[in-house]
Amino acid sequence: MGESLNPSALGRLAALRPDWSRTVAARRIAAGGLVVLAAVAAFRPDPADDRTDIVVAARDLAPGIELTGDDVRLESRIVTTVPDGSQADLSAVVGATLAGPARRGEPLTDVRLLGPRLAESAAGPTARIVPLHLDDPALLDLIRPGDVVDVLAAKDADVEAQPQVVATDAIVVLVSAKPSGPGAGGDRVVLVALPGHAANEVAAAALVQTVTLTFH
DSSP states (O other), X not given: OTTTTOHHHHHHHHHHSOOHHHHHHHHHHXXXXXXXXXXXXXXXXOGGGGEEEEEEEXXXXXXXXXXXXTTEEEEEEEGGGOOTTOOOOGGGTTTOEESSOBOTTXXXXXXXXXXXXXXXXXXXXXXXEEEEOBSSGGGGGTXXXXXXXXXXXXXXXXXXXXXXXXXXXXXXXXXXXXXXXXTOOOOOOEXXXXXXXXXXXXXXXXXXXXXXXXEO
């Protein structure tokens, strides 16, 4: 009887019995962890919320063109990859003039577009922007935005004819940058702002004649 009350024997029996208090605590901790994970999953943003629609070029575009609905489209992009100045509304882009060449799928940011307000501020309320491919491309390295120039044109077939002044006091608003990288084209343009009637005359002349500029 005395042996059964031996403290050492009682200790051994206690060691063999499961520690329910530890088991319950462990279960509570595990349950709490699952609750936390569930909460994190519930409040984690939907991957779709990390994307946004922006306007991109629907095809390869040349500089100086007036953008139409066929030239642009909306495309979903990851928010962190969207450049500053991107447009989310097609109507804000259609009708604007493209300042430089753009590849298919390229975002059309604000600095790539010339809107009517730029032309108006340069040449009055009826102003238009006209893209010109110059007969002497070397002039493009000398022209700067803000320069005042006259536009001269001559028919290619008549080499003896003197160039005729088509418009005066045109304001240079942009000169396309030199292309870089392998395979880059050399199609550079200068964009000039003119009052509406003069802009139309210059645009018509540039379709059938070579043009050049003189500086003021």
